[in-house]
Amino acid sequence: LPGLYIVATPIGNLGDITLRSVDVLGRCDAVACEDTRVTGKLMSHLGISKPLWRYNDHSDEAARANLVQRMHDQAVVLVSDAGTPLISDPGYRLVQDARAAGIMVTSLPGACAAVVGLTLSGLPNDRFLFAGFLPSKEQARARALEEFAAIDATLLFYETGPRLVKSLTAIDAAMPARQVSVARELTKMFEECRSGTAAGLAAHYTDNPPKGEIVLMVGPPPQKDASAFDVDALLTEALKADKPS
Numbered sequence: 001l002p003g004l005y006i007v008a009t010p011i012g013n014l015g016d017i018t019l020r021s022v023d024v025l026g027r028c029d030a031v032a033c034e035d036t037r038v039t040g041k042l043m044s045h046l047g048i049s050k051p052l053w054r055y056n057d058h059s060d061e062a063a064r065a066n067l068v069q070r071m072h073d074q075a076v077v078l079v080s081d082a083g084t085p086l087i088s089d090p091g092y093r094l095v096q097d098a099r100a101a102g103i104m105v106t107s108l109p110g111a112c113a114a115v116v117g118l119t120l121s122g123l124p125n126d127r128f129l130f131a132g133f134l135p136s137k138e139q140a141r142a143r144a145l146e147e148f149a150a151i152d153a154t155l156l157f158y159e160t161g162p163r164l165v166k167s168l169t170a171i172d173a174a175m176p177a178r179q180v181s182v183a184r185e186l187t188k189m190f191e192e193c194r195s196g197t198a199a200g201l202a203a204h205y206t207d208n209p210p211k212g213e214i215v216l217m218v219g220p221p222p223q224k225d226a227s228a229f230d231v232d233a234l235l236t237e238a239l240k241a242d243k244p245s
């Protein structure tokens with residue numbers, strides 16, 4: 001069927017691609033990807049050969065319009081280098097334009113580093129905020145963290161090895177006494193998830209400079225109004241005691 005198929009690809013372990021994704025890749029007309037070499041490797045691992053078109057959010061309007069035009073009569077798959085397209089990756093403009101043009105758009109779920117990291121960390125996950133990469137400039141990063149510090153949720157960031165210690169130090173300054181987890185090389189041979197305080201983890205990674213890809217997670221702020229719960233409990237108890245038996 002013609003249209004746009006958003007397909008998640010592995011974030012390390014090549015086994016992490018769904019049967020449906022492999023089927024759609026095998027039957028599509030073309031694959032739009034960030035880097036034809038990266039996607040070419042995955043395709044040859046799967047034994048599938050299709051035209052690969054380079055696409056990212058910096059591609060100009062004309063290139064995007066051309067791609068959308070083709071989706072009227074061709075099945076086009078969108079992948080990124082790794083994981084779920086659009087999540088800190090290109091694609092949202094393409095999806096927006098395809099939908100506006102009345103193209104059939106569907107999304108095939110699969111690996112996403114943020115979700116894998118969150119589940120592995122053991123941090124509370126009833127509420128979480130995915131915030132992509134922190135700004136790399138010191139002041140902008142401090143400002144962003146100040147804003148995030150007030151949010152009552154687990155925070156998820158994408159991070160790189162060379163910047164990890166700087167980010168942990170900035171987190172320690174902006175929101176000390178939080179539980180922090182660093183998930184590294186997820187689904188790969190040297191997968192690691194380490195938890196502690198931001199200061200403790202900064203010390204560890206100063207001594208052991210981290211290699212590879214990283215998800216950095218910060219637990220929610222400590223419950224400020226714990227006493228409010230106690231008041232509720234006391235009231236309930238008092239009301240029970242008042243009931244005639």
Ligand code: SAM
Nearest residue numbers: 011083084088112113158159185186213214215
């Ligand atoms: N779209 C991807 C996804 O769904 O996870 C994310 C793309 S983003 C450009 C790349 C970042 O994702 C890396 O810098 C790292 O922070 C994170 N990441 C990707 N693969 C990872 C892995 N195997 N382990 C830990 N983090 C990973």
